[in-house]
Amino acid sequence: xxxxxxxxxxxxxxxxxxxxxxxxxxxxxxxxxxxxxxxxxxxxxxxxxxxxxxxxxxxxxxxxxxxxxxxxxxxxxxxxxxxxxxxxxxxxxxxxxxxxxxxxxxxxxxxxxxxxxxxxxxxxxxxxxxxxxxxxxxxxxxxxxxxxxxxxxxxxxxxxxxxxxxxxxxxxxxxxxxxxxxxxxxxxxxxxxxxxxxxxxxxxxxxxxxxxxxxxxxxxxxxxxxxxxxxxxxxxxxxxxxxxxxxxxxxxxx
Amino acid sequence: xxxxxxxxxxxxxxxxxxxxxxxxxxxxxxxxxxxxxxxxxxxxxxxxxxxxxxxxxxxxxxxxxxxxxxxxxxxxxxxxxxxxxxxxxxxxxxxxxxxxxxxxxxxxxxxxxxxxxxxxxxxxxxxxxxxxxxxxxxxxxxxxxxxxxxxxxxxxxxxxxxxxxxxxxxxxxxxxxxxxxxxxxxxxxxxxxxxxxxxxxxxxxxxxxxxxxxxxxxxxxxxxxxxxxxxxxxxxxxxxxxxxxxxxxxxxxxxxxxxxxxxxxxxxxxxxxxxxxxxxx
Numbered sequence: 001x002x003x004x005x006x007x008x009x010x011x012x013x014x015x016x017x018x019x020x021x022x023x024x025x026x027x028x029x030x031x032x033x034x035x036x037x038x039x040x041x042x043x044x045x046x047x048x049x050x051x052x053x054x055x056x057x058x059x060x061x062x063x064x065x066x067x068x069x070x071x072x073x074x075x076x077x078x079x080x081x082x083x084x085x086x087x088x089x090x091x092x093x094x095x096x097x098x099x100x101x102x103x104x105x106x107x108x109x110x111x112x113x114x115x116x117x118x119x120x121x122x123x124x125x126x127x128x129x130x131x132x133x134x135x136x137x138x139x140x141x142x143x144x145x146x147x148x149x150x151x152x153x154x155x156x157x158x159x160x161x162x163x164x165x166x167x168x169x170x171x172x173x174x175x176x177x178x179x180x181x182x183x184x185x186x187x188x189x190x191x192x193x194x195x196x197x198x199x200x201x202x203x204x205x206x207x208x209x210x211x212x213x214x215x216x217x218x219x220x221x222x223x224x225x226x227x228x229x230x231x232x233x234x235x236x237x238x239x240x241x242x243x244x245x246x247x248x249x250x251x252x253x254x
Numbered sequence: 255x256x257x258x259x260x261x262x263x264x265x266x267x268x269x270x271x272x273x274x275x276x277x278x279x280x281x282x283x284x285x286x287x288x289x290x291x292x293x294x295x296x297x298x299x300x301x302x303x304x305x306x307x308x309x310x311x312x313x314x315x316x317x318x319x320x321x322x323x324x325x326x327x328x329x330x331x332x333x334x335x336x337x338x339x340x341x342x343x344x345x346x347x348x349x350x351x352x353x354x355x356x357x358x359x360x361x362x363x364x365x366x367x368x369x370x371x372x373x374x375x376x377x378x379x380x381x382x383x384x385x386x387x388x389x390x391x392x393x394x395x396x397x398x399x400x401x402x403x404x405x406x407x408x409x410x411x412x413x414x415x416x417x418x419x420x421x422x423x424x425x426x427x428x429x430x431x432x433x434x435x436x437x438x439x440x441x442x443x444x445x446x447x448x449x450x451x452x453x454x455x456x457x458x459x460x461x462x463x464x465x466x467x468x469x470x471x472x473x474x475x476x477x478x479x480x481x482x483x484x485x486x487x488x489x490x491x492x493x494x495x496x497x498x499x500x501x502x503x504x505x506x507x508x509x510x511x512x513x514x515x516x517x518x519x520x521x522x523x524x525x526x527x528x529x530x531x532x533x534x535x
Contacts, residue, residue: 229375
């Protein structure tokens, strides 16, 4: 509710003007929509893929430590490095386009085509999160009682049935946890976008958080950016509360 | 027997596939950084293994960008942040667990609530506050470091983690300490702290990873090149070498080496630490 444009130390009070401009801004709605796409695409992938990896990796196999460490590696490496590595893979005559042409398609402008840029960035977020969520699932898997599997064996269940009837129900709290964490962090993505696309081209990969950053620290429109931040915070809190309610409800019914 | 064989064949192929996806981008980065000037890095089909392995890109990148300075800055920020986090999180968690006072529940929920607020939203007021306190690098290196470290001196996650650790310690130990004449501070420092070492280690590792890779906040408050931390410097390098991908790759790898050593050395703790603080299924 303040205007910082005249003096950063003595802002003027402007009431709800910033909110009005915000809700009339087409870029704001575009970034909101992009954030929704981010959530809808990234979260299911981050809930399901790590679960499959965790179930497969939770066996006694040769070289299991190597697999674990390798899959966990992207989590540890700085997101700036990851962004650079992927920018290089996505390069116009880069390695991914080589595979694309190998399959007989035209080159894709991964980061330069407004149609694909957002999805390319989402892919990096998913890639970087796999290991982290895998670990959460692995921790939860240790608590699944093994005699249930033996019982399922006696009942003649196949592998898929065993996991659907024994593993998944036991992992429900972990699945809920992963969906909360991943949806909150999907709403907060910033560095991937900053390093790879700067929100472009044509704001196609700009999310709300990036928009806040750009408004606040590039255009120095701190009041407007704060208004945007407040809107985002309200949404995140609503999601968290809903999720927590759902989990608690789930616990009672389980 | 055959079923078992297929099961393990499937598991291995799936895991190898995932491993390639996970570390492939890094391997490609390494391969690019090792290629000499005469080799076409855009060759079709791509040359996965460099023909003439050379370190010239690493040397070139190292000479043109003050990596040593970035590493030192990152180390200073990370070490101090870890120390503050361990200290404050355990100091804050102890009364939340073991002391009876009015508003304890309120304090706990206030701490919990901060987890939900996205850091980018706090960035703006935090930035204004830091400016007003003159904790930016234009007031000297100490102010610059303080501005980078203090906002991350304690985290709700750390408090929650330590709270769980303290809760697991039996009350009798404290009662015994009181009989032996310990005051509250001595109980905390001499009795409880040694017992929660594993949790302290977990917190330290988490803080290390988070802090070492932190990009947003330093990139906002830092204005001087000599204050840059590794991620900020690396992003700067990306623009500096524009599209010299050999140098960019070399720089990215140089900046990853410290955390990679740390990760491989403490690999067990990373994997184990993840389970703490997470919901047990």
